[in-house]
Amino acid sequence: MKIYGHPMSTCTRKVLTVLAEKGHEAQFVFVDLAKGAHKQPDHLARHPFGVIPVLEDEDFTLYESRAIIRYLDHKLPGIALTPTELRARAQMDQWLSVEQSYFATPAVKIFFQRVFLPMQGKEGDASIFEAAKAEVVRTLDVVEKALAGQEYLAGSSYSLADISWMPYLQCLVVSKVGELITDRPNVAAWWKRISARPAWVKVSS
Ligand SMILES: N[C@@H](CCC(=O)N[C@@H](CS)C(=O)NCC(=O)O)C(=O)O
Structure with a gap:
């Protein structure tokens, strides 16, 4: 491949x-x-x-x-990253869709405004940053509620949904707005759990 x-x-x-x-x-x-x-x-x-x-x-x-x-x-063989139980699988699909619809774009905008443009010697636009941050806040508030009493987005098992969120959560950390994660106890515990996985450590370091 x-x-x-x-x-x-x-x-x-x-x-x-x-x-x-x-x-x-x-x-x-x-x-x-x-x-x-x-x-x-x-x-x-x-x-x-x-x-x-x-x-x-x-x-x-x-x-x-x-x-x-x-x-x-x-x-591929190895760990299964899609739950077999119908409702858990449906939840995985829901969170993949939420990431794509309401999280990836504003998280990347924050990264562009806070990291990418300054790296090129350009100034970010505060209004774009604030609008993107508001969108991320709204989405992470929803995630915070959903993660109450469960370890992963699809329930008890780590899945493709968790993986699809990680690069965008990391955008927030490197953009120095990591408090959007750490201020939310369930999101913070989830991020700590998934970002400690050796696969993510290998890919992100
Ligand atoms: N929906 C696409 C998005 C792909 C995408 O936007 N990739 C970015 C890198 S993360 C890219 O190639 N950007 C270069 C560009 O837009 O010119 C996917 O999930 O694969």
């Missing part, structure tokens, strides 16, 4: 975390975003939207990180 991605990309990290959880080595193909490699014809042939990651498994090509992690979980 080949993964086309970038080690710092949130979507790539989800995929690499699933591979690490499964103990599976795939060939990593570095896509140089800074040089625009993802907009070149060879990459557009793999991913018509010109982003990363992309999985190649022999003659099969798959893009979209959430589709890739589901495929890898079903295909």
Whole structure:
């Protein structure tokens, strides 16, 4: 298998975390975003939207990180990251969707405003930052309630849903708004639990 991605990309990290959880080595193909490699014809042939990651498994090509992690979980042996019980599986799907709809975008906006733009010598826009922060607050308040009395998003077992949230939670930490996590006891305990997993430590360090 080949993964086309970038080690710092949130979507790539989800995929690499699933591979690490499964103990599976795939060939990593570095896509140089800074040089625009993802907009070149060879990459557009793999991913018509010109982003990363992309999985190649022999003659099969798959893009979209959430589709890739589901495929890898079903295909590879090792720890099962999708609950078998119907309602737990439905909850996993719900939280994957919540992450995509109400969390990933504002968390990445915070990262851009607080880390990426300053790194390039540019100033962030305070109103974009505040609007994104308000959205993250609203979402994490919902997560805080949902995690009362349960260890993981899908209930008692660690799943693809937890993995899909981790890169965006980390965006908050590196953007120095980690208090959005630590001020919420259930979210804080969950983040501590999932971010200590060796697979995530390997991928994120
Ligand atoms: N929905 C896509 C999003 C992919 C995406 O936005 N990837 C980012 C990196 S995390 C990217 O390639 N950005 C470069 C760009 O937008 O030009 C997925 O989950 O795979």
